Amino acid sequence: MIGTILWAIIGGIVLGVLARLILPGRQNISVLATVVVGILAAFLGGLVATWIGVGKTNGVDWIRHGIQLLFAIVGIYITAQVSTRRGGRSGAAMR
Template sequence: MFASWIGYIVGGLVIGILARWIKPGADPMGWILTIVLGILGALAGGYLSQTMGITNTLVQWALAIVLAIVLLFIYEMIRKPKTRV
């Protein structure tokens, strides 16, 4: 069980870094938030691929990275300060 948690953390780190590298623009966030974002992308990608019946590991990783990028955009929209006119 401990090894699976380590796997999720390492996989989340890899997915989060890849998502930040692929997405254009600056993402001012720390390593912990990158890992959390990657883990959430991996969980969402795993759920979606299981729901769609996708068994190809490469496609599952690609889906997790795409969903992590979507989460990056959502995080950026929430975190961006509102400008007053």
């Protein structure tokens, strides 16, 4: 159980960073928000992968990781949009 949580945190950090690299443009959200979204994406993506039957395969679970990355990309996008609407700095304000 502890190992699963630790791997979700580590994977979440990696997923959050990858999602920010994949998304075009600049996302004005904190590093903490990136990590939290990545961790949530790791958990939710793992659950969805298990529900559809691809959570545990022989070797590397590429489909599960792809689902997790998709969740992270959507989560980062939504977080960035909400942050900008709530008065966060937009790209135009930083110029």
